[in-house]
Amino acid sequence: MNRIMAYACLALSMCLVGSYVALSKPLVAVLPVFLLGWLRFGIGGLAMLHWLKKPSLEVAISGQTRRLLFLESFLGNFLFTIFMLSGVSMTSAVAAGVIMASIPAAVAVLSWLFLRERVSARVWGAVACAVIGIALVSLSKQEFIAQATKGMTTNFLSGNTWLGNLLLVGAVLCEASYAVIGKKLTGVLSPKRITALINLWGFALITPLGLWMAWGFDFSRVQPSNWLLLLFYSLAASVWTVWLWMTGLKTIPANQAGVFTVMLPVSAAAVGVIALGETLSRMQAGAFSIALAGVVLATLPERCQGKPAPYAGPR
Numbered sequence: 001m002n003r004i005m006a007y008a009c010l011a012l013s014m015c016l017v018g019s020y021v022a023l024s025k026p027l028v029a030v031l032p033v034f035l036l037g038w039l040r041f042g043i044g045g046l047a048m049l050h051w052l053k054k055p056s057l058e059v060a061i062s063g064q065t066r067r068l069l070f071l072e073s074f075l076g077n078f079l080f081t082i083f084m085l086s087g088v089s090m091t092s093a094v095a096a097g098v099i100m101a102s103i104p105a106a107v108a109v110l111s112w113l114f115l116r117e118r119v120s121a122r123v124w125g126a127v128a129c130a131v132i133g134i135a136l137v138s139l140s141k142q143e144f145i146a147q148a149t150k151g152m153t154t155n156f157l158s159g160n161t162w163l164g165n166l167l168l169v170g171a172v173l174c175e176a177s178y179a180v181i182g183k184k185l186t187g188v189l190s191p192k193r194i195t196a197l198i199n200l201w202g203f204a205l206i207t208p209l210g211l212w213m214a215w216g217f218d219f220s221r222v223q224p225s226n227w228l229l230l231l232f233y234s235l236a237a238s239v240w241t242v243w244l245w246m247t248g249l250k251t252i253p254a255n256q257a258g259v260f261t262v263m264l265p266v267s268a269a270a271v272g273v274i275a276l277g278e279t280l281s282r283m284q285a286g287a288f289s290i291a292l293a294g295v296v297l298a299t300l301p302e303r304c305q306g307k308p309a310p311y312a313g314p315r
Contacts, residue, residue, distance in 0.1 A: 001251050009248035010260040013241045018267030020236040027229055030222055037081060038210020039230060041203035044238025051196035058190065065188055068181055072194070073201035076178030083171035090164025104130040104294075106176035107258025114180055119255045122297055129294025130262040136287035176258070182246055183254040191246035199238045259294055266292065 001009075027036055054060075061069075104127045111117040185194050249257055266288050 001247070003251060006248040006251035007260075009244045010252060010257050011263050013244035013248065014260050014263035015267040016236050016241045016244070018264040019271045020233050020241075023229065023271060024233050026226055027233060030226055031230075032213040032217070033081075034206060034209040035213035035217060036230075037206045038203070038214070040234045040237055041077075041199055041206060043231065043234035044199050045196075045203050047235060047239055048192075048196040048199060051192040052200070054193070055190065058193070059188065061189070065185070068185055069194070069197050070201055072178060072181045072185060073198040074205065075174045075181070077198065077202040078205045080171050080174040080178070083167045083174060087164045087167030087171060090160040090167065102131060103172050103175050103261045104258045106172050107179045107261070108255040110176045110180045111183070111254035111258070115183060115254055117253050117255050123256055123259070126256075126259045126294040126297040129290050129297060130259055133262065133287045133290035133292075133294065136283065136290070175261070179245075179249070179254050179258050179261075183249050183257075186246055186250040191243050191250065194246045195239060195242040198242065202238075262292070262294060 024036075031039070108119050108123065108127050112119050182194070189197075245257075248260075
């Protein structure tokens with residue numbers, strides 16, 4: 001796959017994440033979080049049953065690869081969801097946006113530490129654009145007005161705020177680990193197999209909590225439109241976004257791919273404006289322009305760019 005197609009896969013993956021995050025609000029209103037997660041992994045697993053079969057040319061999965069698959073699902077699917085939802089419930093959306101803006105930087109640092117990838121000055125510049133852009137969105141006047149209108153349900157004088165912020169930092173590290181571990185997995189497994197196997201682990205991890213939430217839940221109150229939205233959410237979250245991300249990672253270094261996480265809040269905001277009738281201020285539009293400039297900076301070809309060395313896989 002050429003680099004342009006790989007960039008497109010990474011960008012589309014994060015755009016889909018942003019869109020289903022924005023459109024899943026009605027689902028969260030009618031389904032408990034763990035039940036929603038259980039249904040998501042279950043529907044996604046049914047759609048990918050044929051991806052679980054080992055291709056004839058693929059080598060047997062080693063013990064190290066099995067551990068990486070578990071960690072990819074545990075950190076990127078299970079813990080990320082718990083940390084994110086719990087953290088946001090204890091702190092403000094403004095604080096959450098600022099903290100989550102550090103994902104590209106976290107991916108760059110972890111890829112340097114664990115994958116020994118060289119992070120160029122231009123990629124660091126792209127990371128800085130991403131962090132500054134999304135932080136400006138979170139700190140914009142519009143966000144503060146939205147929080148005031150909501151009544152600022154979080155009590156910032158309570159002891160829970162610091163815990164909420166700490167959980168969000170944990171979510172950032174989980175998402176960065178997801179990108180780095182995914183890069184190692186693409187050296188030995190196909191994107192389809194990775195997608196199906198980590199979804200299977202996610203289903204196994206959340207099944208006890210999902211069954212507990214399903215017990216006694218009145219499924220008749222879920223409207224047909226919500227079932228259709230659940231189908232889209234499940235396929236997007238468990239199948240399409242993961243496959244696209246792993247496909248792009250086969251070609252692009254993890255630190256460079258991490259810059260594309262800025263597409264998540266950008267696409268979420270676009271869906272909010274187009275589909276949910278929300279407004280976008282000039283400051284927010286400018287901040288998103290800075291974030292997107294980081295993506296352009298990270299993806300422009302270098303003047304003397306040689307052929308990239310093939311990835312050697314896990315050591």
